Amino acid sequence: MVSKGPLLRLLTAINRRRMKLLMGLAFVAYVVSVWGNFVNMRSLQENGDQKVESRIEEAVAPLREKIKDLEKSFTQKYPPVKFLSEKDRKRILITGGAGFVGSHLTDKLMMDGHEVTVVDNFFTGRKRNVEHWIGHENFELINHDVVEPLYIEVDQIYHLASPASPPNYMYNPIKTLKTNTIGTLNMLGLAKRVGARLLLASTSEVYGDPEVHPQNEDYWGHVNPIGPRACYDEGKRVAETMCYAYMKQEGVEVRVARIFNTFGPRMHMNDGRVVSNFILQALQGEPLTVYGPGTQTRAFQYVSDLVNGLVALMNSNVSSPVNLGNPEEHTILEFAQLIKKLVGSGSEIQFLSEAQDDPQKRKPDIRKAKLLLGWEPVVSLFVQIVQLNAKVCEEMGHRRFENWNFLLSSGQADKKLNVLEKEFRFLSGFELSFKVERGVIALENRLQRAKQGFD
Numbered sequence: 001m002v003s004k005g006p007l008l009r010l011l012t013a014i015n016r017r018r019m020k021l022l023m024g025l026a027f028v029a030y031v032v033s034v035w036g037n038f039v040n041m042r043s044l045q046e047n048g049d050q051k052v053e054s055r056i057e058e059a060v061a062p063l064r065e066k067i068k069d070l071e072k073s074f075t076q077k078y079p080p081v082k083f084l085s086e087k088d089r090k091r092i093l094i095t096g097g098a099g100f101v102g103s104h105l106t107d108k109l110m111m112d113g114h115e116v117t118v119v120d121n122f123f124t125g126r127k128r129n130v131e132h133w134i135g136h137e138n139f140e141l142i143n144h145d146v147v148e149p150l151y152i153e154v155d156q157i158y159h160l161a162s163p164a165s166p167p168n169y170m171y172n173p174i175k176t177l178k179t180n181t182i183g184t185l186n187m188l189g190l191a192k193r194v195g196a197r198l199l200l201a202s203t204s205e206v207y208g209d210p211e212v213h214p215q216n217e218d219y220w221g222h223v224n225p226i227g228p229r230a231c232y233d234e235g236k237r238v239a240e241t242m243c244y245a246y247m248k249q250e251g252v253e254v255r256v257a258r259i260f261n262t263f264g265p266r267m268h269m270n271d272g273r274v275v276s277n278f279i280l281q282a283l284q285g286e287p288l289t290v291y292g293p294g295t296q297t298r299a300f301q302y303v304s305d306l307v308n309g310l311v312a313l314m315n316s317n318v319s320s321p322v323n324l325g326n327p328e329e330h331t332i333l334e335f336a337q338l339i340k341k342l343v344g345s346g347s348e349i350q351f352l353s354e355a356q357d358d359p360q361k362r363k364p365d366i367r368k369a370k371l372l373l374g375w376e377p378v379v380s381l382f383v384q385i386v387q388l389n390a391k392v393c394e395e396m397g398h399r400r401f402e403n404w405n406f407l408l409s410s411g412q413a414d415k416k417l418n419v420l421e422k423e424f425r426f427l428s429g430f431e432l433s434f435k436v437e438r439g440v441i442a443l444e445n446r447l448q449r450a451k452q453g454f455d
């Protein structure tokens with residue numbers, strides 16, 4: 001018989017070992033499960049993190065793109081600007097600088113390296129005309145009406161603020177008068193305060209319906225003071241008077257440019273000016289509307305010529321009025337025929353009754369500008385119309401713009417221009433004074449610039 005004592009001890013020893021083994025196993029199982037949970041939680045967390053990250057990425061990606069776009073617009077390429085030393089760099093104010101002529105003048109003065117402030121109330125001007133300068137350190141755009149006084153420091157003032165086309169200046173004749181009178185007084189007051197030189201953008205309309213032909217600066221004019229155009233014509237006449245009163249009484253340096261009809265890119269296409277009207281009508285296949293018999297004459301200059309003339313006059317010592325215009329004179333009917341031909345349009349020419357106080361003849365005598373400023377227009381009428389036509393087509397998304405581009409890129413433009421010139425000479429029976437080669441080069445430059453978005 002086995003005594004109970006050793007047996008019990010044996011059993012207890014075995015149980016203890018089992019217990020230890022079991023406890024060991026339980027501990028290992030516990031450690032494994034804790035580790036497993038830990039790994040699981042980590043992978044869950046990692047998954048979660050990835051999801052959150054991808055959501056953040058989704059939300060941030062468009063913002064990142066926007067920032068890139070903004071950066072691009074901040075580091076936008078401006079047209080090339082010359083460097084001018086402190087001594088030569090001027091602070092220049094252009095009133096009406098967001099308009100047709102003013103925006104081209106802004107381009108010229110900015111590219112020459114000056115500091116330009118444009119003041120405009122955007123009645124007929126557009127921010128778009130000067131937007132390629134916004135953000136440039138030499139450029140400032142102020143939304144301001146010249147009928148209110150302005151307090152800034154400048155060396156030169158080009159005073160262009162005023163509606164220029166008949167529908168625009170007749171729209172609110174009282175405002176036109178205020179802009180040309182109170183607005184001019186305000187700018188002369190500013191010139192006096194800061195010792196700046198002021199150039200007034202006057203007009204050939206001061207000659208009214210002229211009795212002398214061509215008009216030179218000594219002619220006093222033939223204006224109807226109570227007609228529908230009087231708010232503009234008389235407004236400009238009194239603006240000239242104000243300039244010379246400030247010059248005599250206060251010693252303000254003034255320059256007066258009598259500007260004749262001008263056209264080019266950025267002019268308002270629908271404001272009733274004859275050339276743009278004809279181009280639009282021809283492109284749309286509508287009748288070309290001629291008021292009266294079409295024998296009244298006009299002479300047009302291209303805007304780049306005018307801008308060069310304005311700058312030359314401002315920097316000259318000529319304080320008396322100077323005509324700036326192109327003396328190449330044509331009848332309205334000739335313009336209609338040329339544009340019809342150029343656009344290749346089947347439109348008819350329609351004669352309507354004559355407009356009131358429409359001047360019968362308009363041609364500048366530019367001998368004074370030639371002699372004293374060494375200035376004369378260089379862009380011929382034919383090229384002006386081709387260029388404007390290209391621009392209108394481009395703005396309208398018209399196929400014919402592509403055609404001109406194609407002709408230029410394939411070197412066929414010369415041929416086409418020559419043919420058109422011959423046809424037109426034959427058609428109208430008068431001499432066109434232009435050089436085709438020079439015209440093509442100018443046109444190529446213009447199209448290049450248009451492509452770069454500067455025009």
Ligand SMILES: NC(=O)c1ccc[n+]([C@@H]2O[C@H](COP(=O)([O-])OP(=O)(O)OC[C@H]3O[C@@H](n4cnc5c(N)ncnc54)[C@H](O)[C@@H]3O)[C@@H](O)[C@H]2O)c1
Nearest residue numbers: 096099100101121122123124125145146161162164259262
């Ligand atoms: N384009 C021409 O054929 C021509 C001919 C003769 C004279 N001019 C003169 O040249 C100047 C410019 O003419 P444009 O053809 O560029 O005309 P536009 O209408 O394109 O430009 C005139 C500018 O003056 C601004 N303006 C008008 N009233 C203003 C006011 N009260 N305060 C501030 N800004 C104001 C307009 O918003 C516009 O930007 C005008 O003074 C015009 O009389 C032009």
